[in-house]
Amino acid sequence: MAQKKKKLPFTWIFLRMRPVFRWLIRLRGSPQAIAGGFSLGLFIAFTPTIGIQIFLAFFLATALNVNRPAAVLAVWLTNPVTIPAIFSLNYLLGSLIWEGPSVPVASRRLFELASQLTTFDLWAITDQLSAVAELGMDIIVPLILGSIIAGALSATLSYVVLFRLLTFLFARRAKRKIKDGMH
Numbered sequence: 001m002a003q004k005k006k007k008l009p010f011t012w013i014f015l016r017m018r019p020v021f022r023w024l025i026r027l028r029g030s031p032q033a034i035a036g037g038f039s040l041g042l043f044i045a046f047t048p049t050i051g052i053q054i055f056l057a058f059f060l061a062t063a064l065n066v067n068r069p070a071a072v073l074a075v076w077l078t079n080p081v082t083i084p085a086i087f088s089l090n091y092l093l094g095s096l097i098w099e100g101p102s103v104p105v106a107s108r109r110l111f112e113l114a115s116q117l118t119t120f121d122l123w124a125i126t127d128q129l130s131a132v133a134e135l136g137m138d139i140i141v142p143l144i145l146g147s148i149i150a151g152a153l154s155a156t157l158s159y160v161v162l163f164r165l166l167t168f169l170f171a172r173r174a175k176r177k178i179k180d181g182m183h
Contacts, residue, residue: 021169024162029067031166037067039159041074046090046151048143050117051128053078074158083114086150087143094146100138109135 027034041057049056053075061071078086088107091100100106113131120127135143 021165024070024166024169027067027069031163031170033065034067034070034166035159035163036064037061037070038074038162039155040064040066041071042077042158043151043155044071045075045077046086046154047147048087048090048132048140050078050083050132051125080114080118083117084111087113087147090146090150091139091143092146093149094142094144097145098142100142106139106142109139 024034024038029037040061044053044057044060047053054072057071057075058068061068084107087110088103091106091110092103094100095103095106101109113135116131117128120131133140
């Protein structure tokens with residue numbers, strides 16, 4: 001009986017992400033612009049700017065001359081399902097610098113916020129911002145500090161990885177076009 005070959009975790013992740021990579025390389029722009037847009041959107045996704053994240057990503061991507069669709073795509077990382085986990089981690093990081101309520105108390109409040117956000121209309125921006133403001137400064141300050149740290153780290157890491165990956169994929173696509181042109 002032949003043994004089944006085990007896939008490496010990286011290979012498995014790459015194969016699962018293949019549709020995203022295909023979408024990314026079809027975007028107009030250089031690897032720098034696409035990676036920059038995605039990293040900008042990822043940074044914004046980690047911030048508690050619920051309700052204005054997409055607008056913020058679009059505006060800043062335009063101002064910084066990076067890829068707007070990539071920035072907007074990355075912002076979708078935060079949604080009512082992921083907010084409690086992401087913002088709890090951000091709060092934990094920020095509470096190492098600025099004292100606030102315990103992490104379990106803050107996490108419970110963040111879960112309540114996420115539940116409340118699911119009841120709002122997508123365009124109820126003022127309601128969404130008000131819900132975040134209702135967390136109180138004792139939670140918002142450590143949350144913002146942690147968001148900046150987590151956002152900066154994830155944006156930097158994603159830029160480096162995505163830039164290298166896109167450079168490789170763009171070069172591979174260019175080689176295929178040349179090869180196909182010769183036949």
